[in-house]
């Protein structure tokens with residue numbers, strides 16, 4: 303019964319990153335994934351695109367679908383304005399347990415609400431559970447087959463407003479063809495592809511930014 307990869311990633315953070323310093327946590331995870339063990343964080347290259355879009359949106363309320371070890375949660379939360387918050391949903395309890403500790407090490411736990419459970423069940427509860435009106439920004443990074451149903455669910459639950467930005471990871475690798483077809487052809491979205499690479503590799507991947515038009 304050895305350790306898991308998320309546990310080894312957390313151990314590297316607690317050993318090498320400066321407590322309370324989000325940039326140091328981000329750099330430590332990127333170094334671990336590039337030089338020790340690959341892991342499915344959005345990574346440094348796509349992470350810079352994520353940063354620029356989060357900074358442009360400057361969200362008061364952000365939603366992340368798929369926490370994993372909390373890497374992109376830290377990237378998003380470190381850029382939020384005062385009073386801004388990020389709600390992040392994670393299906394896997396072992397991932398959630400590691401993510402809580404990574405987020406705490408970065409010192410941004412007061413800006414983050416991590417909820418364990420299936421996104422399809424939790425999205426309809428966002429208003430009652432967290433008093434959310436609408437989201438300013440949504441990062442889709444959980445399971446490729448949930449991108450489209452969860453985007454539609456967010457629409458149906460009235461959780462998107464004119465101008466809400468949806469940013470989807472992995473639209474090429476592993477690939478989310480149905481989601482891409484929907485946001486690129488629906489009159490309710492203005493969509494743009496940001497070409498990049500699969501985290502820590504030379505394989506093509508990219509992010510799709512889709513603005514909800516109301």
Ligand SMILES: O=c1[nH]cnc2c(O)c(F)c(-c3ccc(F)cc3)cc12
Pocket residue numbers: 342343344368443444445446471472475476500501
């Ligand atoms: O399941 C995923 N959820 C969220 N993000 C992912 C990711 O960024 C990946 F690169 C990958 C991935 C895993 C193995 C590969 F060979 C390629 C991509 C998977 C996910």
Ligand SMILES: [Mg+2]
Pocket residue numbers: 342343344443471472
């Ligand atoms: Mg991803």
